[in-house]
Structure formats: structure tokens, C-alpha cells
Amino acid sequence: MFYIGVDIGGTNISAGAVSKDGELFFKKSVKTGKERNYNEILQDIIGIIGEVRQEAEALKLGNAESIGLGCPGSCNKSTGVVEFAGNLNWHHVPLASDVQKATELPAFLENDARAAAYGEFISGAAKGLNSAVVITLGTGVGAGIIIDKKIFRGENFGGGEIGHTVISMDGPPCTCGRHGCFEVFSSATGLIRMTKGFMDRNPDSAMHKIAAEMGKISARTAFLAAKQGDSAGQSVVDFYIKALACGITNVINTLQPDCLCIGGGVCGEGDYLLNPLKEFVSKEVFTKNSAKNTEILICKLGNDAGIIGAALVGESI
């Protein structure tokens, strides 16, 4: 017996076979080709599900129980309809029922950030706990909330948009229309924007040489410079961590989950990011004098979290 998880991204569609406990047996991947229309992409989703079933048969994993589809945008789990996914240009597409018809398996739909959070909760950094918030620092700031071991969605599947909570009124504009959102400062995109700003104002910074060697300004540029003792690079890192700590403390003060997991490329900085971040948060959090506080952890499953979480969405309440 196994569960099929599909993680539909703007670049790749990944799918795999997952055990009831959240072990990923194997995964497959295909380019999304997001410029194509829904029906063409749907055929590739159905195709990759077929490949997963074939390989699972070869591995004698038993029967497929159900399919979970993690998709960006507004996903209505009740109807299985992707109401809006800007990145894929999908408007009201009945993804779950289309997949169900083609595969003759029960198919469930979930927002990709929620699915990834559920994956980390089932078998990753938040395994065995009661509640968790998982924040992914990527192009944007994605978030998924688990409360009492269940995926929290808010009414109308609109909750969890933590990336679009303002931490700096009148700050730089966000893609959502607000100004100064958490995402504006704490996404990789935001980090790169701030790095560019500091580079412009500091022509002697080591960041220029590092960027030239790497051929681009990336989310690593400022961290690499800071580690070399570059003061402008350090200023970028300090500000980045301060803003990230601010957003994270807001989440903890609101939800106080057992743990708050951060994921995404910038977490590759490891303790260099995590230690000052934890120090900041521990000073700021409202319950700083409590015996027990929210633990800040780095996600364990990387991109597999989305497949694992999606696979088991049908099993969640």
C-alpha cells in the first residue's frame, strides 16, 4: 500500500510513492512547461502518476491508495478546484476530479505550501509534535500551519499567507499590493534586492568581487562577503536576520506552535543564520520567560516535503 504525491511547481512537476508514515520510496520529475495550457499540463500530471504506479508495481509496493496534488495558489480542498494559480495562469480548473477520472483513484488537492508543511510535520523536522509553522524562504515566503496535528487552512482556504503580513508599514512594495510585507524582506528575492541596494551604496564592498566571480548577485553574495569580514555584507546579513526574526516572532506571538521550521536555499547558511536568528527571537518573543517556548528548526526534507505532504493530504482530517 502506498500513496502518490504530486508537487506541481512553476518549473517542475515532481511525483513519488510515499508510505503511510511519510517515507518517500522514490520520485520522478518532469518539466512543467508552464507556458502551455491546463490540458497539456494535466496530461503530463496524469502521465507521471502512471509512471509512479508502474515503478511501484515493479517494486511490489502494493496498491495505490490515493493521489494528493500540491499546487500553488488558491486551492479548494473541498471541491478539488484550483481557483487561481497566477504562476500557472490557471483559473477555476477542476484538477482533482480530472485526475480522479483519468486514474480511477481518489485524488485530493492542497496548496503546495500547506502540503510541504504537512510533509515536514509527518516525517521531517516537526515529526511527532502537535503543532508547527513551516516557512519557506524562496522567491516568496511560503507558509503552512499545522494545529493539533491538522493542516490549518482558515475559512475559504485563505489562511496561512504569513508572507503577506506587514512588518514595516510604508516599506517597499510587495507583489500582493501591500507595502513592507514579511516576504519583501525575508524572501531570497528580498535578500537579493537588499544586497543590490547595499552594493550600490558601497562600491568598495567585497560583494562586488564575489558577484563578479559568481556571474550574478545571489542570496549568497552578502553572506559570503560577511564571512570574509566585509562590513557592508555584514550589514545586509544583520538586517536580513533582524527582519526575519521580526516576522518569525510575529508568528510565534500569534500562534505559539511547538516548532517553527524554516526552509529554502538561504537555510544552507546553517548556524551562521540560525544562531543569531534564535538569539533575536528569544529576546523578542512575548513568552520569553516561559519554561517552554517555540523551537526554531531548519526543515529536513527539502523539495521532498511537498511530495510527501501532498501524498498524505487525503489521510489528514
Add this chain to the structure above:
Amino acid sequence: MFYIGVDIGGTNISAGAVSKDGELFFKKSVKTGKERNYNEILQDIIGIIGEVRQEAEALKLGNAESIGLGCPGSCNKSTGVVEFAGNLNWHHVPLASDVQKATELPAFLENDARAAAYGEFISGAAKGLNSAVVITLGTGVGAGIIIDKKIFRGENFGGGEIGHTVISMDGPPCTCGRHGCFEVFSSATGLIRMTKGFMDRNPDSAMHKIAAEMGKISARTAFLAAKQGDSAGQSVVDFYIKALACGITNVINTLQPDCLCIGGGVCGEGDYLLNPLKEFVSKEVFTKNSAKNTEILICKLGNDAGIIGAALVGESI
């Protein structure tokens, strides 16, 4: 059959008899005398509970089922211990068990903001819904969260401190140690601070005359001036509403409850506050294109919410 609710405030202790459906039959009140020690205040709490039982007997309300105690600060519902209530200078006091021993009735403890939110949910503005966030704009910004008809507490009873989420990094200092918290801008205290600031910079503003007539600068000063066409007063009102909308939108983007209720004295401004606030939020909220969105409402129960909610805490899950 009835339930006894006690709302322990810094100024008054109020208690009443409440029906299972959240109807308040009557209430009584006594001064808190918060400068006194815990045992003295405890005797008054037990005393007012006795008075409620006597009057309930006279009214033939039947038996008292249980007592709910709404208390400011960190309240551990599991142990019934008030871990810390700064306003009352209580540290680790076993309030629920002390009340239970003295009254021989089951006694439950809850944080006062959560109790008040539960009251609005049971029989006030949020009655009949699935989820709600209740925000009280008073000396501070208190909040209570109801999810799936249950009081949300976070792990270790530390969730719901929405007043201490930062909306303006590096903003004015907050009592919690952070800077630029929602509470700094949206509490009555914050409104008065901003009013004073604008008055200092605008010696010709009508706010000076209004404050002189009222004998003080209050949360109403700027609103009264704005209604007279005073531009500095209008600037205070505009900024106050903008910051309030920012904090409220953050809550909606995170939790998307069925409704968000605001309470506290400033809500006496009615539509003059509510209409521009709703307009701001509707433009800012992430789900602005959804068919259904969080409704913003004004609380209905006033100070009774705390008694009603506390009374029924034992009945909540």
C-alpha cells in the same frame, strides 16, 4: 442550571450567572484593590461567587454547574495556575484550585482576552460562526482566537498575543520590549500618544480646545476634532485607521477567520471608524478577489463578554 463567570480586571472583579447558551442573567461587581496581596483578592473573588449563588437561588435558576475565571496574564488552563499576571503582581498562584476548594464547584481558568473572545463567539457578534478573532482596543490590544468553534491557545497557552506583532520595525517602543507593535499604534493608549504628538506639532489644531473643554486628552479628542473639519485631527484619525487596518489585515492573511470583531471604547466611533477601516482592509487583504472574505464587525457584549465567556470555558473543549 447556570454557570458562574468571573472576570478579574485590574480595576473591578465582575461576576455573573450565565445560561448554557450564553445569556447573562445578572452580574455583580467589586473593586479589585490590586495593590492587595493574592489571598485578600481571592477572598473577594470567593465572596462575589457566593453572592452570585445567593441571587441565583433567589431567582430559582437551579444548580451552579461550574465556575470560570477570566484573568489577565499567562493562565494555564490545564493546571488552573495563573503563571504570571503583571497587572495584579501574581506569580504562580493556583487560582482555580483555590476557588474550587472554597466553593466546592469545578473551577476553570482562562486568560481574560480569550474568555471575552469566547463570549462574543457564544452569544455576541460572532455567534453561530465557525471561527473568529476578537481584538479589544483598550489600554493595550487584547486578542482571542476561536478556531473550529474552540478557543485557540497555542502550545503552552502562549498564543494569541496579536497586540505584540510588529507592524512597524523600529517604531516606538512597546511595553513588551519590542518596537512598533500593533498595540503601540492601535490601543487607546497609542491613539492618545499620537494625538499628543500631533497636538504638539499643530498648536492651532481644534484638538487643543477640545482637550481643554474635556479636561484631558483622550482617545476621542482627535475623532471629535476631525468631525469638526480639523486637519491635524483628521491626520491622527487617518493614521490610526491605517495602522489598525494594517494589523487587522495581517491577522486576516494569517488566520482568515469567519469574522474579526473589534471592541473597546474607540469602537464607539461606529461607522466613522468602521467604514474607512473596512475599505482599507478590503484593498489590502490577500484574498481580496475571493467570493467570501472575513467580515469585520464591532463587538456586541462590551464588558459582559468576559463574564459570559469565562462562565462557559468549562463547557468548551
